[in-house]
Amino acid sequence: MTTTKRRGNGEGSWKKLGTNKWKVTISVGVDINGKQVRKTKTGTKQECMKWFKSNQEISNNDYFYDYAMKWLEFKKNSLAPSTYRNTRTRIKLISDINNFQMNKCSDNTIMLIVNELVATKSKATIVVTISVLNQVLRFARDRGVINFIPYIPKIRTLPIKKKIDIPSIKKIKEVLLLAKFIGGHLYLCILLGFLAGLRIGEILALQKGDIDFEQSTITINKTLTMDENYKTYIKEGTKTNNSNRTIYVNNRILSEVKLYFDDKKFKKNRYLPHESKKVSMFFKQAGFENFTAHSTRHVFITLAQEYGISPVFVSQYVGHKTNSTTISVYTHMPIDKQNQKLDEFVYQFLD
Template sequence: MARRGENIYKRKDGRWEGRYIKGRQKTGKIHYGYIYGYKYSEVKHQLILKKYEKQTNSSKNLLPYEGQLLDWTSYWLETFVRPKVKSSTYASYKNKMNVHVLSTIGSIKLQKLKQADIDTLLKKMNGRLKASSIRSIFSVLKNCLSKAVSLKLLAENPCIGLELPKTRKKTVQALSITDQAKLVKEVSSSQKFFSIILALQTGLRIGEICGLKWEDIDFENNTLGVNRTVLRVQTEDKAGRKTEIVEVTPKSNNSQRKIPITESLRKKLLELQKISTSEYVISNKHKALEPRTIAYRFQIIRKKIGLEKFSFHSLRHTFATRCLEAGGNIATISSLLGHSSTKMTLDCYTNSFFTEERQLVEKLEFN
């Protein structure tokens, strides 16, 4: 079938066939309409009329709305997002829209927003943000506009059909056994760096460490409960934009979990509890330490012993890698880490299986 022009094809029977989007099925699949004629110009003209007719009908069904994208986003966040999500999620959505979207296209009227405007925004972000960040921002914008479509403020979502930058698979940075021993030796003598030991022996996220309370530790059964996380989020008050510390439940049901602790870690926790004046395990007198402070303390240590390429999150990866090396199965490690699925664990730690893969292949060697 030869093609000439946009969605116009030459059929084997000599006729021209024009195709247009007639609607969508409940599944979201596109339902096409077709026009036939023996002249290309005739089919093209009929296609133009059909597209105009669809646009006109769509416009007639739209509710009148004179607001800008900025106005709609503010309403969407306050009405449909804030009541349903954690404060940290709301703050994240708001920040993504304000900083990366509304600063560029916020002044465009909602009903005048085109796919070309979104495409220009993506290209602008592509020059300064990682692909994963762009996809995250785009997802929030798409959800925002989808709600406008469902309320008949938009005929269709201009985000649909756009190409997003491809993300690169992250490589896990875990400490070697030698580097881990060096780190443990450096921090073991000071309670100030106990958060590092805790991360290495439990795989807790930095926010989970900050939110850990003494009531979460069962010294009789040697378990530790992960029931909350501490985050610094962006907020806004009369004095202007700032950040604040919030305490929320873990990011998912799987993140709220119990972790067995070793006898050596139990003893260290008991020692720390004797001198603690706070309900939090990692604290500064009476208050919980915030993630920024713990990360800064780790930064001091890593520079001192030459481990600058590692972040505090690397300690979590190190815990998982040691579990793999000890023969732990993926389901167990996934549960310890609080991952939403074993697939997520496999995606994160594929490289850590290389030693096992080599040993397996060597068993297949023959002369």
């Protein structure tokens, strides 16, 4: 039995292959050369119907938000949950400014969005939002929904360096002592952030088996993250391949970490979704302005280099792909201290 109809984008043909087994073919538009693109699914009627509905291509009469969300669903399986969430937020931002009809997109449509972003958002937000807009428009162009991509101004991407005031060693000691008094997740995050440069997600994903007390090492190969529905879970692998690492950690630090893992009350319900906010609140109450859990990583990297540890070693230790990231984004050594070190170097050659 065959049921076939000529249909437009988002529709297709159904063919019954046997008892409760179907094959459905759906048109998803045209490629860049104008050739029609189809997708096929074989399975039970229920499976095919579910797939059919999830893969229906929206028409060129639809508005940006609907079209962009369909595009995002097509990409979902290839995106990390955090990337999916962030992209969804950027789609919403664009549609809040101008939820235009796809087949009426023009240069003026895009400039209205860009001008509003420039007037109200930071450069970092502008760059990533325009990137999403560009990807959606290319997707629409390749499938014949729009005939051309309107002009989108290029905004140069620069390393984003947030200014962080590096606290003194004395101040860090005071904060560590206060955090130790509070204990639990808070102390673990601040201890391993300040003294090992770990990301908070890496810290909260640690298991006791990741720590080798004989070799004085910690293996970092997981991270705590959230799915698209903001549910917390442990993901195998860290932020990048370079971030999967085994690092030496001083035994005095490891003895503190061991106490944490031996405390039975922290073995349950460890993976808390808002732990980073609690750390930020702690720093605010301790008098650290604009300080977050991730700021401790910046402090570790800066002070380690200031102490004389090689930037190359520091870069590998914290899991950066390149030394330039370590130096240009994470190092906050004041210019007067750098001048002082330069003087000390130069004076060796002078009488």
